Amino acid sequence: MGTKVIVLGGGFGGATAAQKLDKYLLNNDVEIMLIEKNDSQTYLTELHEVAGNRIKPEGVKVSLKEALEYTRVKIVQDEITKVDIENKKLYSETSEYDYDYLIIACGSEPAYFGIPGMKEHAFTLWSLKDAEKINKHIREMFKKAQYETDKQKRAKMLTFIVGGGGFTGVEMIGELMEWVDRLCKEYKIPRNEVKLSLVEALPKILPTVSRENLVQKVVNFLNKNGVEVKTNSMITSVTPDGITLKTGEEIPTKTLIWTGGIQGNSFVANIGLNTDKKGRIVVNKYMESSNPYVYAIGDSASYVGEDGKPMPALVESALQSADAAAYNIAASIKNTPKKELKLNLHGNMVSVGRRFAIAELSGIGGLSGYPATFMKHIVNMHYLFGLSGLGMCAQYIRDQFIDVPDKGKLSIIENHVAVTTNMFWLSLMRVFLGLMWIISGIQHIQEGWLSSVKLSAGASSAPMQNVPAWYGWFMEKFIFPHAIFFQSLITLSEIGIGLLLVAGLFTFIAALGTIFLHINFYLSGMATFNNWWYVITAIAIMGGAGRAFGLDYYVMPWLSKVLKHWVRRKKLKLNVF
């Protein structure tokens, strides 16, 4: 029987560790098991978007089954309640599991620092359940406030406070800021009755962002949108009806969302391994705990690098420590040298609602506004692509932009982006475009494009005086000397693209080909302004028009499976970040 490796926790670190174990132990007889208490991975970094009604709860669920398809990893949905390190066993309410090696990837939980009433009365944002609870509560407050005649009670219901000005706190208040605008309209409550505050104990928010100008941009953006940012304001107690600050100020509220601190998962802190003050398992540079058969990664691990810097609780740390742990368990099984963790973090990104973000990225520098928002989406998709392939990226786009909860209540552009189009109608355009290409190709054959020179300075149908100088130079230098070759290439491409479009096969690529050909025709003077409909139609059909009455309906899911299988088995290196 093979060596048994169990990964406990299927979050960012755990899922990656399981994938990497399969890769590093490809030729070894091992049993790899991933135990996760939820039915999917929770994409924690987007929880504020669920809490603030930007995306639906499904938008933060990542299927572990899909991510680990074509690997040997067995996924078990169970909650482990006890770890017996001595006898190498894990226990849940109903089952027990033996292991030879264990990777603990159980994440972290909120820290309350003993603040009276915090644990009992504050909302936290650390699981999908938390996010859904916040979402429900905020809507509830608006529902009740609309009929409340007592001014003080109504004001308390409409005061929303986020405690902690780190990444999570800023992202949470940013979502609320946008959502309350929509809620005010829905429940007919004047916006100036709603109070939003971000309360931070330190002198500044976002302490891990080093560029002061970026932090100031966030503060300005929040202020401009009606959020009060209170720094130097430590929360000292919480009741069901309000909070008290160290300054003595009391703020009546029914809503405090606490994001002010994290600690290791308390379940992990009590299993008998060496832990730090925050209850995280102390590991060495190979991610080994005080027991050589137990490794810890991500938020569950406490690691201080050679530079003396502690590993921060970030996604990148989880992914890189997961890789190191998997590699070193494989090395231990194969008796090969281990490798130490060399953390290589690429920066920070913080969104403040749907339309504003800041980013501090190594190699790029500081970004703000739409470019930073764009980068955040790219990084999210990069992770999902690495974990699960193109399908998850497509789902991400759907969840973020199309299948959104507040459809119809967003900005004009966002509402229009969110309109779903019936692919049936676009398939008619696709077939028509395809036929036009085939006709154009046949005409070129009839005109002799395959046998006699048509593209030359004299014979070209292009009125050379309208051709941009650089493109004219390009034609003279490269096209005209090989006219028959390029004529044949163009003609066959036209027919090829046409056939693909009619069949609805590789529609995206055929649409790209359409755009490329048209731009060249236009630059060479062979196309008129009227021909731009080719490009517009090509863009319109890119979003999947081949899936209605087209072969893409069958080929794309099949290809996606084959690719995923190939990537997993070929051990293709897909680095995240």
Ligand SMILES: Cc1cc2nc3c(=O)[nH]c(=O)nc-3n(C[C@H](O)[C@H](O)[C@H](O)COP(=O)(O)OP(=O)(O)OC[C@H]3O[C@@H](n4cnc5c(N)ncnc54)[C@H](O)[C@@H]3O)c2cc1C
């Ligand atoms: C709202 C929010 C926003 C964030 N934003 C960012 C950001 O923008 N950038 C960034 O880099 N980081 C961000 N983080 C931090 C980041 O999400 C964590 O650092 C990362 O998730 C750590 O990964 P992990 O694998 O260690 O733990 P997790 O991803 O938390 O995974 C732990 C898993 O273990 C499972 N588990 C726990 N106990 C058990 C048990 N007993 N039995 C079975 N399963 C168990 C859990 O269900 C969970 O799936 C954010 C976190 C939050 C909450």
